[in-house]
Amino acid sequence: MKTTTFGVDLAKRVFQIHWVDMETGEVGRLKLKRVQVRPFFANRAPAIVALEACGSAHYWARQLVALGHEVRLIAPHFVRPFVKRNKTDAADAQAIWEAAQRPEMRFVAVKSEAQQSVLTLHRVREQLMKMRQMQINQMHGLLYEFGAGVPAGRRSMADAARALTELADTLPAMVIETLREQLQRIEALTHDMAAIERRLALWRRENEAARRLMAIPGVGLLSATAAIATIGEASTFHSGREFAAFLGLVPRQSGTGGRVKLLGISKRGDVYLRTLLIHGARSVLTHDKHLSKALQCLLARRPFNVAVVALANKMARTIWALLAHGRTYQSGYVAHAA
Structure with a gap:
């Protein structure tokens, strides 16, 4: 039947x-x-x-x-x-x-309640980060209107507080109080993001797979927890390349008449996890003083951002291999043909 x-x-x-x-x-x-x-x-x-x-x-x-x-x-x-x-x-x-x-249809792995809970923390943190950036940009613009040039970035909020003190004698009190309330909102958003990161750290301590992923250079707390929650079941993907394609870290293809042309990365799939991996790869290439010979050769012959995406692709394939086969990260590991 x-x-x-x-x-x-x-x-x-x-x-x-x-x-x-x-x-x-x-x-x-x-x-x-x-x-x-x-x-x-x-x-x-x-x-x-x-x-x-x-x-x-x-x-x-x-x-x-x-x-x-x-x-x-x-x-x-x-x-x-x-x-x-x-x-x-x-x-x-x-x-x-x-x-x-359809016999060749691809299906999405069912996520557990724990995985959805972790993704919920990531989504809330991502929204808080966007809100904080909006508040910071507005603070920079408003201070600039009154002649106070504050350096870009959230770390310059201390400079913004000093600028407010200097402008206290020239600006109306209602403006000063409003901008100080803006600074307090920025600090509150930073505090909320830190609280979410502490909850993720507690979950990572109880998850053995997350601890194994954090051994990969460029994979931190956010990348490891987001990868486990996003993948669901690693067996859903047949290979590490398929997982990298799911994240949009492989070239788009355009071809006709038997001739295929490789374009830029497809940028399909999960934008959040792809962004985390690319930021992690950029951090490795920028700060790691002991890069492998392969990465040094790649940097010598290709643009920096191309090397960043290539390393992010490798990180994605490594994440899949560790989760699919239950392995631990080994520096300098070389795959052997079956």
């Missing part, structure tokens, strides 16, 4: 389900409220449930796996080509069902 495949279009309140009966060939379409979804699948035999990897997809995937079903998460841009008509919930559910039938 063949296993039934369900295509589910997720939503906040109303879910659309599409399936085909394996015995009769009858097409089934059903609209369910949120509270009806779990009882519906609890009363079904173990089946394949395809979901679009969007908001709440990992939560519902864990719920359905607990009921004995096999869950397949599909990236939204892989589902879109299968929508045959106007975009509706029913059309989306059918497109998800059809995409799940």
Whole structure:
């Protein structure tokens, strides 16, 4: 007996389900409220449930796996080509069902609750960092309007405080007080970010894989914890190159007539983790005084930023190898053919 495949279009309140009966060939379409979804699948035999990897997809995937079903998460841009008509919930559910039938379709690994929790900390910290940068830029611009040139960067906030003291006699008191409140907001945002980093450090102490990843040059607390939470299951990727492609660290290809041209990096996939790896690679090439001969040769013949991305690609492949095979980092390791 063949296993039934369900295509589910997720939503906040109303879910659309599409399936085909394996015995009769009858097409089934059903609209369910949120509270009806779990009882519906609890009363079904173990089946394949395809979901679009969007908001709440990992939560519902864990719920359905607990009921004995096999869950397949599909990236939204892989589902879109299968929508045959106007975009509706029913059309989306059918497109998800059809995409799940493709033999070469790639699926997203289901994240655990712990991995989603770590990603939540990273998302909040990223937003706080953007807000802090906005506040700092505004502070620089406002002080510049009154003739106070403060160096760029957040480390110059001490200079901004001194500039405010110097301008206290020439500016209205309401302006001085408002700018001082701005400085306090910047300090509060920095304090909140530090608190999140301490929580990530506590999680890293309990996670053996994160400690192994931090042995890689250029991989710190943020990169290690974000990599583990983003990958989910390392076995989802067949190789380190596939993981690097998932992060957008491989060249785009454009070809016709059997001739393929390599362009710049694709920049697809997870922007946050790719940014962390590139910053880590830049730090290694800038501050490490004992670079390997291969990196020295790369820097001698290619531009600096190209070498940075190449090292970030290598770091991504190393991260996958350590997680997929349960190994520890070895400096100077050389892979051998099987």
